[in-house]
Amino acid sequence: MNYVKAYVVDNIHVYRDVYHLILRTEIERLLPGHFIMIWIPEVEEVPMAPSLYRDGIMRITYKVVGETTGYMSRLDRGEKIYIRGPLGKPYKLNGYGRYLLIGGGVGVAPLIYSAHILSERGVEFTYVEGVPNSNYEMFIDEAISLGGEALLYTEDGSKGVKGYPTEYLKTNYRYYDYILACGPDEFNRAVYRLCREYGLNCQISFERIVKCGVGVCGSCVLEGTGLLVCLDGPVFNISTLYEYGYSP
Amino acid sequence: MNYVKAYVVDNIHVYRDVYHLILRTEIERLLPGHFIMIWIPEVEEVPMAPSLYRDGIMRITYKVVGETTGYMSRLDRGEKIYIRGPLGKPYKLNGYGRYLLIGGGVGVAPLIYSAHILSERGVEFTYVEGVPNSNYEMFIDEAISLGGEALLYTEDGSKGVKGYPTEYLKTNYRYYDYILACGPDEFNRAVYRLCREYGLNCQISFERIVKCGVGVCGSCVLEGTGLLVCLDGPVFNISTLYEYGYSP
């Protein structure tokens, strides 16, 4: 669990405060949902779930929210940072069935990585992205290019469907065998409630403050459940959440 | 390199102060020439080179010379001691050629074990044992039963040939491709000189005070050579001895 070097290949501005950091690095098999710790010496170490990892090239899709992500946004090509991982439990992906990938914000990072894997395996999927308005659209084109169906939901209706992506779940859930979700806590709670109600097989990825990343400090607990996001998650099957008393 | 338990199956009195300790134990592959450390808690730990190890049964042929070997001689069936090993470098045995196994005293222990291995491989060998008198005969019968030629040399001529086993080497060396030797220091020195003179391929096993058994304390040095009996030996090819300046 030592650090490996990661070289900045590119740092692409997507919109406002969101970037793709493209890294060249050699770590073990990292699957969709896995996270890594990005360490910038003398700044901080933060968890990120890559939006793609392939052939030694990793894409981190991140949003500037504070010091470390701010520092990340100023990284130049050729600069070096340090990562350790993969950590946590990834999404479990099968080679069959129909998948709904549903998320919002930069939370969609591990979903689009899942889309890549499903596409490779020739599995049918629908990708649903919820954002405030059309400026925030992220991976719709990428999902389409992967051969999936892709739908954008905007809060203000400036593009795609007006409303929240959970609306899609409500009306179309019968069509899917598996649901993969990832988003802000409120969104995750809504997805959990709906999927429990409909009895769906659903995996949700959560975020909490990850400090140690290896299950010892307790910082990343899913309150009330005793589950640790860094060790037991970040991806949880809703049946596990239920078993441990998750009650949104 | 932890201790494993060894249960006393038998403790056979051979003659005067010499015994076979038969142990049931499970250690890694131990070859002829390898040694183990026998640990008797609250007494001491001493090195021994087994005279046989097969199917979890180990035979230690030992001579009572002091406290620990004295304690060993009083071990009863079912008692437990502790061993670690195998340690050191064993004899290198090929599956072809003609072997001369030549030694004296309890030093013959690893030679008779070598005879077992050579016999299994169908390799021709002669076993020559040197002892003070007929009462000290040790493995002649065993060597014969293994299909080898076997000769006893006694100092007083009470049985076999009168004289030292080195006499055999002097007159018959041309017949052998490989010499394996093991005995008291003086004997080893004589064998070394002869084999160097005749240009023979010879391996000799040495004894020194072994304390750590793992090459760090320096106690077992072959004086003047910088070679360690516990790590570089106990079995040395005479070309190595020569290279390191061994000068008997």
Next chain:
Amino acid sequence: MSGVSLEIELSGIKLRNPFILASGFIDDDPSLLSRAWKAGFGALTTKSLTPKPREGYKPPIIAFTKAGYLNAVGLSNPGVDSLPRLLSKLPRESKVIVSIAGSTVDDFRYGAEKSNLDNVDIIELNLSCPHVKSMGMDIIHDISYSLDIIDAVVSTSDKPVYIKLGLTDTYLSLVSKALDKGVSGFTIMNTIKALAIDTASLKPILSNVYGGLSGPAIHPIAVRMVYEVYREYQVPIIGVGGVMDWEDVVEFIAAGASAVGVGSYLFLKPVESVKDLINDLMKFLEDNGYGNVVDLRGVAHKK
């Protein structure tokens, strides 16, 4: 399952087995302690609680070394006032050790007062954290200051008081004096101040630079301290440090520990893995003809 009994007693407190969750591990939320209890521990130690909540250091707070782990969590904790909440999900029969930290005598007294709860069984004084200034090794290096703290706590609380020792030049003399003051037992040991430099970045890994070394590295040192304290005083000892498998457990108990703390074992493992330690100890006892774990205590001292 078998006739072997794992039950032990620590200063009159009966534990279902000798395995104790070490201080500092996964207990920020009541649900975590309750999960750990369900996992099978004989008792649970809380994080070291201070009068006020503490944030702790920023990540990296842990580092992996060849032989153990470094941590500089910085005594992050929700504050001792949160104790009733922390313990709220535990069943009645659970056993709890409250670890207290602080930087003044009053801090510790305050902690002891707040620990005066029905479901608290033992108070452990953390005098030996190696990576927080004025809150750890600074205390235990100063025996008379340590004794003042002990005095204050022992006179405040009726609970058995344990001292969490670190490796110091004088710990045996502290033990003797602490016993005179009415201390009931010792938790041996805390981490050792250490440093890891990353060879890729050539920088200290921990944001705090220094951290506490735990895991296999410190185990033989902890065994020695347990052995020495037991040899001199035969008091209740919780052996903590590098318990990774049954062998380490057996070593601690044979050296004289009544109970065994489990900490670094939990790196990258769910808390339920304590089951393996419990089962393996049971098996060892069975295989070696012990009817009772208590009979193993201190056997390494016997001639």
Next chain:
Amino acid sequence: MSGVSLEIELSGIKLRNPFILASGFIDDDPSLLSRAWKAGFGALTTKSLTPKPREGYKPPIIAFTKAGYLNAVGLSNPGVDSLPRLLSKLPRESKVIVSIAGSTVDDFRYGAEKSNLDNVDIIELNLSCPHVKSMGMDIIHDISYSLDIIDAVVSTSDKPVYIKLGLTDTYLSLVSKALDKGVSGFTIMNTIKALAIDTASLKPILSNVYGGLSGPAIHPIAVRMVYEVYREYQVPIIGVGGVMDWEDVVEFIAAGASAVGVGSYLFLKPVESVKDLINDLMKFLEDNGYGNVVDLRGVAHKK
């Protein structure tokens, strides 16, 4: 082979590379030191030599633990009078550090006198052996006694004097006072008192019960001590403790060590294996654009 220079200087003594055979390893016979020199070390440290020869303890003198080694050799050595003989097979250009041990000020003075030989480069005072009564930690725990010894040696000898430190509560203050007395550098660190109990026999393994812990276990502690001493005093430091590969070497040097001691690395390995450490360090320097190992020294302190 490459343009990288491994040459260093220790108190004016030029070493061909920073790897030093640690005290206590394979030097009972002149042939062993000569073999070690041929193996490629930059300098060789003798066993700690006492005025009279010492037998040492009976086996077991070493134990293997999960994270390191325990030894209780008991300072076996042929006595400091044998020094001319011990060094007799070394070539002129070899570099030698004589380690001295004793249990009185006079013992150390005597050792320093006897070390006043042409082919001795540095005198190292072992004040920190953890497993021999009155000859080790008993000394370094007592700063004023340690300073008396240092005084006696520094006034007896013109050679640079290094102190071999162990982990104590007060080592930084000893360092500062020792420097005032004219000490030239520090060897950091000795082993830590520890204990291993065999789980088959349930007995302490070492005949002496206690031994000194070395190897990977102590490395992060040694790195911390090197870092702290370098941060405060920027003096020559020989970093010793758990050097098992180039990463450990790089850590020591980045923390501030001028040279690196090799000890436990040699368990079950011939002394020639030091070549791997030398080559791997060379490769690291090359790969990371260092022309000179000296440029790596202390880089972990740079902001």
